[in-house]
Amino acid sequence: MAKVIPFKAVRPTRDKVSLVASRSYQSYTQDELEARLDYNPFSFLHIVNPGYKYDKQITGTERYNLVRNRYLEFKEDRIFIEDKTPCFYIYKIVNREGQSFSGIVAAASAEDYKKDVIKKHEDTIEYREHIFKDYLKTVGFNAEPVLLTYPDNNVIANIISETQKERAEYEFTTHFRDTHYLWVVNNIQAIKNIENEFKSIDTIYIADGHHRSASSYLLSETLKSENNSHTGNEPYNFFMSYLIPESNLKIYEFNRLVKDLNGLTKEAFLIKLDAMFRIENRGSELYKPNNKHHFSMYLDGEFYSLYLRKHNYTFNNALDTLDTQILYKTILEPILGISDLRNNKRIDYSHGKNDLVNIKSKIDQGEFAVGFGLVPITIQEMKAIADENLTMPPKSTFIEPKLRSGVTIYEF
Structure with a gap:
């Protein structure tokens, strides 16, 4: 009440x-x-x-x-x-x-x-x-x-x-x-x-x-x-x-920008991604994801689609199903070495009202090395997180x- x-x-x-x-x-x-x-x-x-x-x-x-x-x-x-x-x-x-x-x-x-x-x-x-x-x-x-x-x-x-x-x-x-x-x-x-x-x-x-x-x-x-x-x-x-x-x-979603590839070459980075994602090169045209567990990535002048290999990822609770958490647990922390999403200066965020052109522009200008686009979190997902007394990663929603x-x- x-x-x-x-x-x-x-x-x-x-x-x-x-x-x-x-x-x-x-x-x-x-x-x-x-x-x-x-x-x-x-x-x-x-x-x-x-x-x-x-x-x-x-x-x-x-x-x-x-x-x-x-x-x-x-x-x-x-x-x-x-x-x-x-x-x-x-x-x-x-x-x-x-x-x-x-x-x-x-x-x-x-x-x-x-x-x-x-x-x-x-x-x-x-x-x-x-x-x-x-x-x-x-x-x-x-x-x-x-x-x-x-x-x-x-x-x-x-x-x-x-x-x-x-x-x-x-x-x-x-x-x-x-x-x-x-x-x-x-x-x-x-x-x-x-x-x-x-x-x-x-x-x-x-x-x-x-x-x-x-x-x-x-x-x-x-x-x-x-x-x-x-x-x-x-x-x-x-x-x-x-x-x-x-x-x-x-x-709206919050997209992610990262300043470097954590010492990896482009090729080595893509190979590491392949363990958790099916990757498709989408070329230079803007590419936006449209489904859950589906991400866009902009790297070295090209867009990629990343589809989560679900047989390699375990869903235990509402947090595990959240795309911001999936990106964190599969890429940002284990591959790019970013464990503290609040304070690490190598990561920045761009909310969905600033479309993917903003991400592309910043990477093309050399401010960042790679960017990730997400789909927005739903009100049902937000409520499920709260109901299970869990917390979202920082910058998960722009409301x-x-x-x-x-x-x-x-x-x-």
């Missing part, structure tokens, strides 16, 4: 939302970041980059405190307002390719994360969990929801559909030509219906935001231990999430939608 509740969002005024909303600040190049900070005084980037005001790089606790100050200034200047009653928020994105995503921004239970009602499929790095927990505790808010997915539900779908017939509170288009819409759901009966429907759902899954979920849980445990009057209903017991039905999730920071803010 999932506990999903409404909350009183702090959010931009309608006239400024397009100016406030930003991508995650790590996604900007330095030039892009400086341009937005120079020319847009309302950007949420001013809050998360408080050192800009002093032309100084600031880190650690000093930065956290300044983030808090910038945030309070945005509230004092009425750039941000707070809803008077707890609400759900219907959020819709239509991207430049015409794909549409609709879901609900709400508060999900940190206790559900602990009890595995909210399931994960990725490992987290402990020190990153604690860094972000400390950040959240100091600044007192979260502005980027965790992406959760739930089984398709007709009642919730009808509420979303009916709500979207009304005029949106927000409607704005980004530089990427994605159009964002937000509706405020403050009708008491609609709120009750949404809560009850989520109570009927046994399991929801983290699609994106594993570290934010883990940090939010750590924060709830910390603040609970510090509160002698803890009831379980305090805001810190929940974390802001964007819940989207499984059928509306878009999963859409991607929300903007600063559109809805959750205070603890």
Whole structure:
């Protein structure tokens, strides 16, 4: 039984939302970041980059405190307002390719994360969990929801559909030509219906935001231990999430690029591959795999298809059937000598929205020696990994939608 509740969002005024909303600040190049900070005084980037005001790089606790100050200034200047009653928020994105995503921004239970009602499929790095927990505790808010997915539900779908017939509170288009819409759901009966429907759902899954979920849980445990009057209903017991039905999730593959052949010649490398794969040379034309356990490879100006020799590979669990794991266990680790996929500098990743032209270009330019193309992981595979308490290799999925920071803010 999932506990999903409404909350009183702090959010931009309608006239400024397009100016406030930003991508995650790590996604900007330095030039892009400086341009937005120079020319847009309302950007949420001013809050998360408080050192800009002093032309100084600031880190650690000093930065956290300044983030808090910038945030309070945005509230004092009425750039941000707070809803008077707890609400759900219907959020819709239509991207430049015409794909549409609709879901609900709400508060999900940190206790559900602990009890595995909210399931994960990725490992987290402990020190990153604690860094972000400390950040959240100091600044007192979260502005980027965790992406959760739930089984398709007709009642919730009808509420979303009916709500979207009304005029949106927000409607704005980004530089990427994605159009964002937000509706405020403050009708008491609609709120009750949404809560009850989520109570009927046994399991929801983290699609994106594993570290934010883990940090939010750590924060709830910390603040609970510090509160002698803890009831379980305090805001810190929940974390802001964007819940989207499984059928509306878009999963792209993450392709792999490797800088060298680990001391092997091209011929020796191909011979080693032959033990686990049936190999066909596809020439210089772009070649993309289209089935599970089927990979494309670009090497020395030519594409190859690699078909797994299944009689040489054992499937014991959901992880063993995952193409990213197969590539790791048959090529990356034993042949190319890459055991640490997170930290080895010889490997890089290119998500499926950057097509195989990107891989070909980087290899032709000499940045990498070989590239591997995969097919996307399915929602069923992702759920199977989570259900078996397993974890995917790093960079197994690139998932859409991607929300903007600063559109809805959750205070603890």
